[in-house]
Amino acid sequence: MRAKSGPMPSLTDLAEIGGMSLSALRQLFLQAHQTSPMAYIRNLRLTMNYDNLNIQAAAVLSGYTSASNFATVFRKSFALTPSQVRQHKLRRFKSS
Structure with a gap:
């Protein structure tokens, strides 16, 4: 899969x-x-790695037709927005 x-x-x-x-x-x-x-x-x-994509592209690749729907489901699943996850990853990358 x-x-x-x-x-x-x-x-x-x-x-x-x-x-x-x-x-x-x-x-x-x-x-x-x-x-x-x-x-x-x-x-x-x-949870696919969408680091180099905007939210709309990540939504489409995840099977969603709407970036807002994707962000809502993501936030309900992980208690963070996709943008917050991306910012966290960037901070970790810059500090290493």
Whole structure:
């Protein structure tokens, strides 16, 4: 899931590939990762390295059509805005 960009397979597709029901896939995923498949995918998209991109470009690459929607979900997930994370990274880079 991490390496390939573009449309991701649906959970139904993944369950079919794995030869199990959708509910079984969700249950196994929750046991293995302590989160739902959709929350896991959302977290992967939000934590990708977008250091050289503006917020709109990062939003589009993360699957969001709106930079404000991306920033809202990001802030709810990490208690920081994307800009705050970028500023923190810049301060760490300059101090090293």
